Amino acid sequence: MTTPPPLLSARGLHVAFPGRHGGAPSRAVDGVELDIRAGEIVALVGESGCGKTTLARALLGLVRPTAGHIGFGGKPLEYTSRFLKAYRRRVQLVLQDPSGSLNPRHTVYDAVAEGLRIHGYAGDERAAVAEALAKAGLRPPERFFLRYPHELSGGQRQRVVIAGALVLEPELIVADEPVASLDASVRGEILALLLRLRTEFGLAALVVTHDLGLAWNIADRVAVMYLGRIVETGPVEQVLTAPRHPYTRALLSVLPETPGEPVVLTGEPPDPSRIPAGCRFHVRCQVLASGEAEQAGVAGACRGQDLEILGGGSGEQVACHWAGAQVTG
Incomplete structure (x- = not known):
């Protein structure tokens, strides 16, 4: 069908x-x-x-x-x-x-x-x-x-x-x-x-x-947004029972029924007029901070390589170098 x-x-x-006083746009x-x-x-x-x-x-x-x-x-x-x-x-x-x-x-x-x-x-x-x-x-x-x-x-x-x-x-x-x-x-x-x-x-x-x-x-479906871009999307049961993006995992960790310790993200989201290079979440990412991204061989990509925009379809998708390495590793 x-x-x-x-x-x-x-x-x-x-x-x-427009940015303030002629600065970079937000x-x-x-x-x-x-x-x-x-x-x-x-x-x-x-x-x-x-x-x-x-x-x-x-x-x-x-x-x-x-x-x-x-x-x-x-x-x-x-x-x-x-x-x-x-x-x-x-x-x-x-x-x-x-x-x-x-x-x-x-x-x-x-x-x-x-x-x-x-x-x-x-x-x-x-x-x-x-x-x-x-x-x-x-x-x-x-x-x-x-x-x-x-x-x-x-x-x-x-x-x-x-x-x-x-x-x-x-x-x-x-x-x-x-x-x-x-x-x-x-x-x-x-x-x-x-x-x-x-x-x-x-x-x-x-x-x-x-x-x-x-x-x-x-x-039926969830789209998780961070700093102007959707970073994970898919059927709600799939995304919320097995989240792949560290940001989604952090958001889920603070729900009362979620087992384990809550993930406390450092700092505030960056200014949308100064989006960082690489993965836009990397400056707050608990996976990068813990050394897991380094062990997976993607720390450099996290800091310097942008990710593709996720498509609008209904399948599960994630914009994360580390999550991609977990699938291929």
């Missing part, structure tokens, strides 16, 4: 911002290939500042790439207002903080109906809002129409934000840290909701998170 084409694809994507996204298929949930994981939110904004058409291109439904993304308006009906954003993304002066009804009004919806607005709220788990929906955000719990506010995305019947949602601001008791409910939306409506999702535990619970 032939694999269906991806719903959303990025090829050779770069996003750079390479926030520095060569990314990524595919998301219909009905697939992909988790984009990494530390704060690694470029994952900028990548998500580029995929939404909110930031124009410096190089590379984005395709949706087999067609390239165009940066005309008409094209982007139609595109954003099919691809919706769910923000991290429901309190910040909901206008405190607007009722739940108006918050959910806003997208319909922007896009000139010609159908029954009341019915569409009620259906979106019901899909998001707020039932009976009419009970919530005249409520204001301050009258809702944190979980209910996040469901209203999700309903505002669902009301336009998108094919893909981009959820940026969708449960980061919620209590632990509510997080599971929202994750279960996202899984149900995929199962019942075929909704695809890119979930942006720093939490590998969240990725484990919700994603």
Whole structure:
């Protein structure tokens, strides 16, 4: 059987911002290939500042790439207002903080109906809002129409934000840290909701998170990002049970259920305007620091030889000289 084409694809994507006072540009996204298929949930994981939110904004058409291109439904993304308006009906954003993304002066009804009004919806607005709220788990929906955000719990506010995305019947949602601001008791409910939306409506999702535990619970596939580039990707069970990149191993090591001592990475991620030569992780790499890379004969490559950009496909891939030596050794 032939694999269906991806719903959303990025090829050779770069996003750079001008440097301060005429300095070197900041390479926030520095060569990314990524595919998301219909009905697939992909988790984009990494530390704060690694470029994952900028990548998500580029995929939404909110930031124009410096190089590379984005395709949706087999067609390239165009940066005309008409094209982007139609595109954003099919691809919706769910923000991290429901309190910040909901206008405190607007009722739940108006918050959910806003997208319909922007896009000139010609159908029954009341019915569409009620259906979106019901899909998001707020039932009976009419009970919530005249409520204001301050009258809702944190979980209910996040469901209203999700309903505002669902009301336009998108094919893909981009959820940026969708449960980061919620209590632990509510997080599971929202994750279960996202899984149900995929199962019942075929909704695809890119979930942006720093939490590998969240990725484990919700994603089909995970892409681990470091300093503007995806360094490991593959099916979530494969990557998270047998991680090959030292950075992925370090992120996993701090989860409570992971056996062994946590890996403490030294220092902060480098400035994206001064990306180091060789492997971009080598200045913090525990494998290089321990001498394991030297024993494998790849320490020089780690410090001076760049790695190829990983492809956007669904197979397991890793950008690491040491991991490559483990396979061939």
